[in-house]
Amino acid sequence: MPQRVTSASLATVLSATLLTGCGAFGLSSGDDATRTVTVWLMENSASPDFLKRFTADFEAKNAGIKLDIQIQPWVGIGPKITKALKGSNPPDVIEVGNTQVAQYAVGGGLEDLTLEAMRDLGSDDWLPGLAEPGSIDAAQYGIPWYAANRVVVYNKDLFAKAGIKQPPADRRQWIRDTRKLNTAGNQGIYLAGQDWYTLSGFIWDEGGELAVESGGQWSGTLDSKAALAGMDFYKELQALGQGPKDADEEHPPQREVFGRGNVGQIVATPGTAKLIEDKNPALRGKIGFFPVPGKSAKRPGTVFTGGSELVVPRATDQRRSAVKVVSALAGDKWQVELARAMNYVPNKAKLSAAVGGEEGLLTMAKGAKYGRATPSSPKWGDVEAKNPIKPYMTQVLTGADPKTAAKAASLSITTTLQKVGE
Structure with missing residues (x-):
């Protein structure tokens, strides 16, 4: 940091x-x-x-x-x-x-x-x-x-039908409420498999980092115990919806999926709500917001x-x-x-x-x-250009050993951050 x-x-x-x-x-x-x-x-x-x-x-x-x-x-x-x-x-x-x-x-x-x-x-x-x-x-x-940062954008009608009277204040309640929303053909949450910005927040909440600097050298740290715990929570939450495991939140645009009316939640900036309502006026006035829940009710979760x-x-x-x-x-x-x-x-x-x-x-x-923001290395933009975090997430969500996949992604981040003369 x-x-x-x-x-x-x-x-x-x-x-x-x-x-x-x-x-x-x-x-x-x-x-x-x-x-x-x-x-x-x-x-x-x-x-x-x-x-x-x-x-x-x-x-x-x-x-x-x-x-x-x-x-x-x-x-x-x-x-x-x-x-x-x-x-x-x-x-x-x-x-x-x-x-x-x-x-x-x-x-x-x-x-x-x-x-x-x-x-x-x-x-x-x-x-x-x-x-x-x-x-x-x-x-x-x-x-x-x-x-600007992400919040949870939710469908008030679906929450009411599931008997959820107020938004969850911590992660475990978030999981329980999302399960309740998975009824009558609805999706509790739409979370794309490669939404690495949302994953970053979970990693930071666990005390992990995407990369750290020591002695002037940056190294990827997705394989740390804390970062792996963040990925584990992401996997648990992502499984409660039908989001693709091999694409990010723009493929297809998650606002369009939410706009169909049968999705309980997405993680997005609040301005997304207006785009949803413009596409589907029937949802106007039925969209609410709550902070991404943290590990306890004492404070919201960390966000990018x-x-x-x-x-x-x-x-x-x-x-x-x-x-x-x-x-x-x-x-x-x-x-x-x-x-x-x-x-x-x-x-x-x-x-x-x-x-x-x-x-x-x-x-x-x-x-x-x-x-929080991404690591302050001057080469972090090069990491995002090839972005090994996305395929790492897909690998874990489709059954790969998390630690093995995380080590490979961390090595890729390290190699990029330590390149000389570029």
Whole structure:
């Protein structure tokens, strides 16, 4: 797990700043805050109305700074950002996926924003699933912008018919309730065999990891006792439905399967409900949400946190202005506004109550407090590209020895993470 810098180490950072000059404060001589700040944001991350309101407010409060917000497509963005970071004239602020910060920080391509994170942005309160992947070797390169995570989306009518009066609060009750839903031709749950994000949460709940770092080297750990326990629970739950064992949640799209009306539950983001209702209006008002249950009723289960971070390229010639933009976007006022506009979870759990009472968002926020992200290795993207976790899951679900299959998948992860010169 990456180290996080908290307020306890602020004095150390301040001392280092005094020794190295004013650059860490963003006060370099070439940064006069009277020019255009170029911001790359990803498509569909924020609505046009939000961006219009933010731009007007920011420019009114920061005389002399103009924003040039450029929307980028997700497809092909990795190579584009890498090229920009190596150039002499990159954008001044870039939105990146929370699991991508490490790969861009390698080689010194990003500004260290540790001081701003602690001094101005309340980093102690950030969601762990956003804060951790943005922190590399105790330095904060990514500033959390927004989060989203999976919850259990359920059919209220099927729950009522099965005599289930309230959603389960722990794993064992979840299993019992799911069995009750398997009546009259209904499926208690639709869980695809290769939904590795959901599996990751179960592994983390058991105290396991997908991979760990030691002495600068990363190794896959799916064959640990804790990780195998997470896979064992996944197998038990997956068997209570008719999900495919050799495909992920998009093949076929699980929202379409749920939309037929005979599936009790899926694990998905709350926004999936609207897509389901649009496809099958008969389900409108009949879809509910609850956090993925944990091992005990004391807290929800751990979930994978997806989302975005804001980074500042090292080669920017206007660090101070760029940091002002990041601070505004990641600050409390615009965090609440963005969450309201896009049904996101704000970067701080305490802000969720200010967003509103929408059931799906509030449920997602409860789980986000216990969110995690994938390992912060700069090569984790290469692991996902070939993704040995998916076939490993299929092997276990179809009868292979779990430990043998996990060892092979762990070796594949290790080999990818330790490749040199790629």
